[in-house]
Amino acid sequence: MKSVVTTVIAAADAAGRFPSTSDLESVQGSVQRSSARLEAAEKLGNNIDVVARDSYDACIKKYPYLNNAGEAHSTDTFKAKCARDIKHYMRLIQYCLVVGGTGPLDEWGIAGGREVYRALGLPTAPYVEALSFARNRGCAPRDMSPQALTEYNALLDYAINSLS
Ligand SMILES: CCC1=C(C)/C(=C/C2=NC(=C\c3[nH]c(/C=C4\NC(=O)[C@H](C)[C@H]4CC)c(C)c3CCC(=O)O)/C(CCC(=O)O)=C2C)NC1=O
Secondary structure (H helix, E strand, O other), X not given: OOOHHHHHHHHHHHOOOOOOHHHHHHHHHHHHOHHHHHHHHHHHHHHHHHHXXXXXHHHHHHOHHHHOXXXXXXXXXXXXXXXXXXXXXXXXXXXXXXXXXXHHHHHHHHOXXXXXXXXXXXXXXXXXXXXXXXXHHOOOOOOOOHHHHHHHHHHHHXXXXXXX
């Protein structure tokens, strides 16, 4: 799985050189932020059902047309898949917090995501709305420390930008 460590090592290896000072600084920066990331991963993990459910509710509230006959939120199966998709994203964000890189989102959530949604005729705006709801909801120090919230929000921003 891609993380800052594997990325740095792979780049140095591909260039046939030892990791440079700046390579090592980027690894060190990531290690320094790791306790904030792990805190965010833990707090998110403890609340993932509620966070995912509220984000999902918010996106359907913003796009009620999805409930119309023939639309992507018109049957129980579609509703369950939609809620599942949002939870998938929250889980991928949690994995990213643990590995300290965007690898899990890139590999599972973003690469191929657009093609899947296009093929199924799913709009991406509701996903963006759900993730934006989560982005605006987190509050420090109520939910987690300010440093942890920064790490969590950065990954939400990353997912939002890649789906926008
Ligand atoms: C780990 C990463 C991962 C993601 C992100 C993922 C998404 C994903 N969502 C899917 C379906 C789906 N996703 C939705 C979702 C929605 N309905 C709505 O009204 C909204 C627009 C939206 C919720 C925000 C629906 C309705 C389907 C089924 C569409 C169909 O069968 O035509 C499918 C097709 C396979 C299936 O039906 O299960 C994939 C691959 N799968 C993964 O493995």
